[in-house]
Amino acid sequence: MIYLDNSATTPVKKEVIDEMIPYFTEFYGNPSSLYKLSRDTKRKLEDARERVATLLGADKDEIYFTASGTESDNWAIKQMARVNKKKGNHIITTKIEHHAVLHACEEMEKEGFEVTYLDVDSEGKISLDDLKESIKDTTVLITIMYANNEIGVIMPIAEIGKIAREKGIAFHTDAVQAVGKLTIDVKKENIDMLSLSGHKFNGPKGIGALYVRKGIRINSFMHGGGQERGKRAGTENVPGIIGLTKAFEVSTENREEKNKKVVELRDYLIERVLGEIQYSRLNGHRTDRLPNNANFCFRFIEGESLLLALDNFGICASSGSACTSGSLDPSHVLLAIGLPHEIAHGSLRLSLSDETTKEELDFTVEKLKTVVERLRDMSPLWEDFLKNGGEDNV
């Protein structure tokens, strides 16, 4: 099996599991209890909070643990909007956010908020001028992803942060795809809130975090006990928190070296695919993209068939986001970068890890060539294209 879907999720690294295990069996105390067992557990939990804060350039009291990146996004967007309802009812986001953000924004529309969905250019970037122009007196939140989950494009976060800070508007970023791959400093980049998720960087599933800058007022999203300084009720997932923390630390070790290797492999993959498969294209910015992301379109074929065929060869890949239940619609991200409907249907996302090898990519490219050729032979669109002498307007 060749696993090229590391943007969907990642395996948990051994050293991460090793650090988690005692928190299932030894330090199992409920951090809220009084006795020593729990006090020791609580100490480790607060230590983990500090370790995460350090890696983001934040203070310890600015980190809240949640159950997922999705929860963090929902919390930040909904509660920030609601708490400011008297001040204004306008939210700015982009057309290519993850559904956790888009659908949370849509929910706020139902509560009377107005949402501006910024366009992106053909490489997936927003225009800072568009952003500035869309700001109104009533704008209470800007939420723009750090890096896109489908096409890997990295947004100009520091510039956005600067604009938001100057205008005194809260800025949230969904950094689920960026954390663990890119170096982030929330203070330097003027980020007010940031969502992250453990399983995207070799940590366990079911654990996420939200950074909320001191001075930003946000209400509790989960109501119940007084955990997380009264902001997020529910007994802390201590093993998960320890796992997320360790995985985050591991991801930063030799980061430059690892990224360099992954980028080289990714570029090798991109060159081979574009060079050896006709009518293929790369989606997203060529260089301002996540080190491990490659996203292609192959004309005249449909993404779902491509995935089924690659699966037959033991290659795990996805067509954009893995978050839609079983079935695939044309990606909202690819439509937003201006691809026509029929092309947006034929996309393939290959996301590498630092353990991906050149041999795996060679095998993948060879199989991809076979599969694309076979699917085109079955495609009526391809037949029409050849009949028309291989010319069209796209």
Add this chain to the structure above:
Amino acid sequence: MAKVVVGMSGGVDSSVTAALLKEQGYEVIGVTMNVWQKEMEEGCQVREKTCCALSAVNDAQNVAYKLGIEYYVLNFREVFKKEVIDYFIDEYIKGKTPNPCIACNKYVKFGALMNKAKVLGADYVATGHYAKVVNNENTGRYEIRKSVTDKKDQTYALYNLTQEQLSHVLFPLGDYEKEEVRKMAEKLGLAVANKPDSQEICFVDKDYADFIEQNTNYKAKIGNFVDKNGKTLGKHKGIIHYTIGQRKGLGISFSVPKYVVDINIEKNEVILGDNEDLFRNTLQARDLNFMSIEKLEGEMKVTAKIRYSHAPSDATILMIDAQTLECRFAEPQRAITKGQAVVFYDGDVMVGGGVII
């Protein structure tokens, strides 16, 4: 071991189909076809009792896991919209009465699904249709034959499949009665054993005319009800609201029951008449597909079925030009309807069929 993709709707028939094939030694892959259009999901228009209900995925998945077979939900939204829903709407707008199941079988189940099956490396597509497919050794042709159960016979909607399609089709339920199938489902411990049979058009909630108006820009135009002589009898709500033979819902009352006997699309008129005006001896059909024979030469005695629920009636068929077939019934038939399929049988063997013009 041959590989087969089973279209699984979560109902009794397709669940038992998958189980039977697995028992027979096939490598079975379950696929639920996602054909729901966005607006339908949001408006909850999809009916619970149809083969395409949203609950299908859960039921089908539970069955597949229970049987221990591979299972996928695959996307057929676009092809379903283009070949089934749009066709259905276009036909009604043209004053005809379409049969969307026939289009679905040809283009979706045994078209797009068959293509996906090939991608999965499967040799066959199987469904829970009550029908048999047989390779006739004498003619070398693939034939559809009626299933043992007359009540559930579902061959009618399969008339349009090509020889190539039929060579990759399995219908394991053709040898069983519905009651036997239910018993098998119970014996296998399938929770769906007592699910009601699917019925009616899967993508239409209550009223197909409402469906058309809600899903297109088409606005039904009010026009006249007229009698055979062109005399105005009242106002109709727009031709898409009417089908040949209809008596209910005309919105006016008469001293004797009146029926829709014809629709004139140019004049936007609905012609009303008496029950006896609905009877015709002949019909013509195009878009023909033959199964047991390669083509029709001369006259042939058959039984013909003019709608899904119609009892096959004695008739003679012949070609009157290169594209058009004429079907002459021994007895006049009630409400022969344009747009519906006419399907011909020689005993239990399907000869072929076409669309009534």
